Amino acid sequence: MKSEELTQSLKLFIVLSRANKAIHECTTQFFQAKGLNPTEFAVLELLFHKGSQPLQKIGNKILLASGSITYVIDKLEKRGFIHRVNCPTDRRVTFAEITAEGEEFMSELFPEHENQLVDIMKALDSDEKDQAIHLLKKLGLSIKDLSY
Amino acid sequence: MKSEELTQSLKLFIVLSRANKAIHECTTQFFQAKGLNPTEFAVLELLFHKGSQPLQKIGNKILLASGSITYVIDKLEKRGFIHRVNCPTDRRVTFAEITAEGEEFMSELFPEHENQLVDIMKALDSDEKDQAIHLLKKLGLSIKDLSY
DNA sequence: TATTGTTATACTCTATAACTATA
DNA sequence: TATAGTTATAGAGTATAACAATA
Numbered sequence: 001m002k003s004e005e006l007t008q009s010l011k012l013f014i015v016l017s018r019a020n021k022a023i024h025e026c027t028t029q030f031f032q033a034k035g036l037n038p039t040e041f042a043v044l045e046l047l048f049h050k051g052s053q054p055l056q057k058i059g060n061k062i063l064l065a066s067g068s069i070t071y072v073i074d075k076l077e078k079r080g081f082i083h084r085v086n087c088p089t090d091r092r093v094t095f096a097e098i099t100a101e102g103e104e105f106m107s108e109l110f111p112e113h114e115n116q117l118v119d120i121m122k123a124l125d126s127d128e129k130d131q132a133i134h135l136l137k138k139l140g141l142s143i144k145d146l147s148y
Numbered sequence: 149m150k151s152e153e154l155t156q157s158l159k160l161f162i163v164l165s166r167a168n169k170a171i172h173e174c175t176t177q178f179f180q181a182k183g184l185n186p187t188e189f190a191v192l193e194l195l196f197h198k199g200s201q202p203l204q205k206i207g208n209k210i211l212l213a214s215g216s217i218t219y220v221i222d223k224l225e226k227r228g229f230i231h232r233v234n235c236p237t238d239r240r241v242t243f244a245e246i247t248a249e250g251e252e253f254m255s256e257l258f259p260e261h262e263n264q265l266v267d268i269m270k271a272l273d274s275d276e277k278d279q280a281i282h283l284l285k286k287l288g289l290s291i292k293d294l295s296y
Numbered sequence: 297t298a299t300t301g302t303t304a305t306a307c308t309c310t311a312t313a314a315c316t317a318t319a
Numbered sequence: 320t321a322t323a324g325t326t327a328t329a330g331a332g333t334a335t336a337a338c339a340a341t342a
């Protein structure tokens with residue numbers, strides 16, 4: 001017979017995967033309705049909240065190869081949400097900077113995204129959310145120490 | 149100022165996404181080391197645990213279009229893990245069935261997968277796992293009722 | 297007519313490698 | 320030499336649509 005720990009671990013894996021999948025589908029659908037895929041949203045959100053970034057740094061944060069970053073930045077630039085800015089001190093470096101249009105776009109989109117999340121998380125009350133945050137943070141942090 | 153509920157919901161979204169991503173990377177890496185992608189593992193696991201299935205039914209469970217199912221089944225069949233079986237009562241239908249080789253493969257792989265999950269979830273004790281399961285199940289189920 | 301599965305095709309996203317230009 | 324970004328190319332995985340066989 002399987003151990004209690006094994007049964008629990010498998011169960012936790014399943015409910016965590018399913019909850020994440022359900023949430024991810026909601027948010028992805030929301031982004032797509034605005035013409036963005038999750039990667040594009042991630043880049044736009046980074047620039048919106050953290051300011052201009054060198055392309056390479058964006059690639060590191062979003063975990064994307066340099067050639068792929070060029071592709072994503074090109075797309076966002078074509079839509080007018082960001083533009084490239086040469087670094088004055090190192091001519092190899094290019095910054096991505098959000099435009100006024102991108103700023104306006106995100107000023108509307110991000111609060112909607114937040115409201116959607118509030119809606120999605122409504123099933124849990126404040127205490128339960130705190131518990132879930134605590135447990136998932138603990139779990140997530142521990143995994144980074146694993147050698148997989 | 150942002151409401152407490154909004155801050156909590158956003159935080160919960162982030163820690164849930166991160167925990168899932170970390171776990172997903174572990175399991176995906178494990179599958180890939182065995183030459184499977186997550187979709188292939190999902191199909192194989194379905195046949196291993198639930199027995200033969202019509203291709204269309206597999207597509208519904210894994211959420212894959214019929215053309216894509218053909219592609220995945222072809223790959224698993226080429227590796228000798230499954231084979232196609234004609235339905236005797238409805239000649240339109242084809243079942244996918246796990247082979248002896250696939251059975252043997254999964255008999256070894258699945259317990260390893262479970263052990264990996266036990267390892268991954270070790271950061272939480274038994275009570276914490278139960279709490280997390282309870283909260284995530286509640287959350288996951290509630291989202292299906294949403295209209296997104 | 298509706299359904300199952302296949303084929304052919306195209307698209308999106310990502311990675312890799314070779315390259316240019318700087319440092 | 321090493322680094323930043325671009326270009327060209329390839330590949331995986333998925334979707335779509337047209338199709339053949341069967342119900």
